[in-house]
Amino acid sequence: xxxxxxxxxxxxxxxxxxxxxxxxxxxxxxxxxxxxxxxxxxxxxxxxxxxxxxxxxxxxxxxxxxxxxxxxxxxxxxxxxxxxxxxxxxxxxxxxxxxxxxxxxxxxxxxxxxxxxxxxxxxxxxxxxxxxxxxxxxxxxxxxxxxxxxxxxxxxxxxxxxxxxxxxxxxxx
Amino acid sequence: xxxxxxxxxxxxxxxxxxxxxxxxxxxxxxxxxxxxxxxxxxxxxxxxxxxxxxxxxxxxxxxxxxxxxxxxxxxxxxxxxxxxxxxxxxxxxxxxxxxxxxxxxxxxxxxxxxxxxxxxxxxxxxxxxxxxxxxxxxxxxxxxxxxxxxxxxxxxxxxxxxxxxxxxxxxxxxxxxxxxxxxxxxxxxxxxxxxxxxxxxxxxxxxxxxxxxxxxxxxxxxxxxxxxxxxxxxxxxxxxxxxxxxxxxxxxxxxxxxxxxxxxxxxxxxxxxxxxxxxxxxxxxxxxxxxxxxxxxxxxxxxxxxxxxxxxxxxxxxxxxxxxxxxxxxxxxxxxxxxxxxxxxxxxxxxxxxxxxxxxxxxxxxxxxxxxxxxxxxxxxxxxxxxxxxxxxxxxxxxxxxxxxxxxxxxxxxxxxxxxxxxxxxxxxxxxxxxxxxxxxxxxxxxxxxxxx
Numbered sequence: 001x002x003x004x005x006x007x008x009x010x011x012x013x014x015x016x017x018x019x020x021x022x023x024x025x026x027x028x029x030x031x032x033x034x035x036x037x038x039x040x041x042x043x044x045x046x047x048x049x050x051x052x053x054x055x056x057x058x059x060x061x062x063x064x065x066x067x068x069x070x071x072x073x074x075x076x077x078x079x080x081x082x083x084x085x086x087x088x089x090x091x092x093x094x095x096x097x098x099x100x101x102x103x104x105x106x107x108x109x110x111x112x113x114x115x116x117x118x119x120x121x122x123x124x125x126x127x128x129x130x131x132x133x134x135x136x137x138x139x140x141x142x143x144x145x146x147x148x149x150x151x152x153x154x155x156x157x158x159x160x161x162x163x164x165x166x167x168x169x170x171x172x173x
Numbered sequence: 174x175x176x177x178x179x180x181x182x183x184x185x186x187x188x189x190x191x192x193x194x195x196x197x198x199x200x201x202x203x204x205x206x207x208x209x210x211x212x213x214x215x216x217x218x219x220x221x222x223x224x225x226x227x228x229x230x231x232x233x234x235x236x237x238x239x240x241x242x243x244x245x246x247x248x249x250x251x252x253x254x255x256x257x258x259x260x261x262x263x264x265x266x267x268x269x270x271x272x273x274x275x276x277x278x279x280x281x282x283x284x285x286x287x288x289x290x291x292x293x294x295x296x297x298x299x300x301x302x303x304x305x306x307x308x309x310x311x312x313x314x315x316x317x318x319x320x321x322x323x324x325x326x327x328x329x330x331x332x333x334x335x336x337x338x339x340x341x342x343x344x345x346x347x348x349x350x351x352x353x354x355x356x357x358x359x360x361x362x363x364x365x366x367x368x369x370x371x372x373x374x375x376x377x378x379x380x381x382x383x384x385x386x387x388x389x390x391x392x393x394x395x396x397x398x399x400x401x402x403x404x405x406x407x408x409x410x411x412x413x414x415x416x417x418x419x420x421x422x423x424x425x426x427x428x429x430x431x432x433x434x435x436x437x438x439x440x441x442x443x444x445x446x447x448x449x450x451x452x453x454x455x456x457x458x459x460x461x462x463x464x465x466x467x468x469x470x471x472x473x474x475x476x477x478x479x480x481x482x483x484x485x486x487x488x489x490x491x492x493x494x495x496x497x498x499x500x501x502x503x504x505x506x507x508x509x510x511x512x513x514x515x516x517x518x519x520x521x522x523x524x525x526x527x528x529x530x531x532x533x534x535x536x537x538x539x540x541x542x543x544x545x546x547x548x549x550x551x552x553x554x555x556x557x558x559x560x561x562x563x564x565x566x567x568x569x570x571x572x573x574x575x576x577x578x579x580x581x582x583x584x585x586x587x588x589x590x591x592x593x594x595x596x597x598x599x600x601x602x603x604x605x606x607x608x609x610x611x612x613x614x615x616x617x618x619x620x621x622x623x624x625x626x
Contacts, residue, residue, distance in 0.1 A: 038356065039379075039384075039613050045381070048381045053388075078325070082321060097324055099330035099404070104333070109397055111344065114394070116386075121377070123377060124376055
């Protein structure tokens with residue numbers, strides 16, 4: 001079981017407020033905070049200072065691997081390991097192998113992007129702590145872990161309240 | 174600037190959206206659902222019986238015989254795989270084009286894709302006649318040499334195309350479902366539901382960093398699915414077009430098949446959505462008449478593309494100067510199977526023309542009937558292509574007819590039992606509209622009240 005960190009969380013009810021709060025939290029120097037929402041919020045990445053996802057690189061590399069695997073498989077089985085003359089066509093009939101290469105490109109790229117997503121998000125995860133069950137419905141939250149720079153419960157609580165949080169609670173995440 | 178109609182009616186809040194969409198999953202099933210489910214399940218049991226006989230006794234129970242060796246199994250395979258294409262088109266292609274209206278129909282359309290591909294996938298496996306040897310289709314090291322599969326055969330390309338398509342569509346669909354499963358888990362009142370949906374949600378928590386990766390992967394999967402879906406029906410058409418048979422050996426086949434697939438798939442989406450709107454009235458605010466109208470426009474457009482392909486095939490058959498090619502097409506329209514050709518033309522080209530009128534595009538009964546007719550027409554299109562090209566061989570001494578048996582009927586009708594059983598279970602167990610995708614488009618059309626844009 002993964003260990004969860006203790007910290008403090010504030011809960012908001014409006015999309016506009018959470019965007020403002022996230023920006024403020026980041027500007028206050030916190031780095032390990034998490035912003036939790038039920039859906040992807042437009043502008044959140046910029047507000048929270050999240051860099052562009054690295055998953056496309058995985059997708060590209062695995063697409064190339066898939067293409068090479070398709071070429072290698074068709075070439076080795078049809079022209080090297082047991083070459084069979086089919087209708088007088090060349091053993092290495094590249095145009096006929098294109099569909100196989102294409103499908104393997106897509107398959108490997110798609111599955112590895114999903115694998116990378118699982119890795120990046122740390123899922124599957126068994127029964128993680130829930131700050132508030134409504135976070136997957138209509139509420140928004142910011143969680144600051146206790147090991148973040150300049151962590152001070154009283155200060156954070158006051159900041160959250162000033163930013164319009166309806167609730168502030170000590171929790172683990 | 175033109176004013177946009179709201180994508181979601183009723184001025185919903187975020188909480189309303191969650192409540193509305195989760196409701197069918199959380200309440201006791203209605204009598205209507207139970208009735209339909211029992212019907213579909215009975216049909217599925219009948220289907221299992223039919224398939225067991227076909228496997229146990231042999232493929233000869235169907236009408237396949239010299240010279241028509243490709244029959245109901247192949248026709249119905251192409252029919253179902255084509256239906257699947259609209260789901261991917263809505264979920265992937267329209268996503269890339271930033272068509273926000275897709276959000277409310279994408280989930281159900283994708284479910285339709287997954288179930289249609291499952292239904293379709295059985296046919297080529299059973300058509301081999303000895304399905305217990307179907308693992309021979311895959312290139313695996315074996316003790317016969319190893320003797321490898323023939324990578325130059327379109328039938329093998331199809332193995333790769335369909336299995337890749339099935340895998341990627343299922344993964345795409347599941348990734349879309351993960352945040353919604355987490356929503357249902359968080360709302361769960363009882364332990365069983367919490368555990369099951371908790372497991373399905375993989376422990377998704379929806380942090381900003383997670384969403385950032387998630388949206389990127391969603392975009393990547395959409396980008397990968399788009400060429401994939403085009404490749405699948407292209408390769409299915411290669412099963413025919415790469416052969417040398419007049420009526421099959423045509424370069425127009427790939428785009429013609431893809432257009433037909435989208436056409437029949439959208440018709441199936443409209444059929445299912447009209448029923449979903451009746452069975453689950455709360456979805457009427459999410460799948461609005463505007464959504465249905467847009468889909469009807471696509472049906473009409475692709476219907477005309479298909480009609481153009483029919484005409485072009487005929488023209489090329491005449492223009493080629495090849496007597497066999499000419500004979501096949503004249504025989505198609507006026508030969509012993511002429512009736513099936515004219516069913517195809519009237520259902521696919523003539524009836525959808527009603528959608529020129531806005532009144533009919535927005536009428537639920539009209540679109541329901543037309544969508545059913547389109548699917549009848551599209552089944553017959555595959556029947557016409559497969560059977561009429563085969564039944565008149567080059568030598569008149571080898572001419573014959575497809576000996577349609579009641580097992581053919583059983584296979585065709587029973588396949589709907591499998592599809593509908595899966596689809597009805599989906600409507601009860603999974604959120605049928607994407608909760609996390611609808612929430613960001615709630616404000617569309619409500620601009621004057623201070624939303625962005």
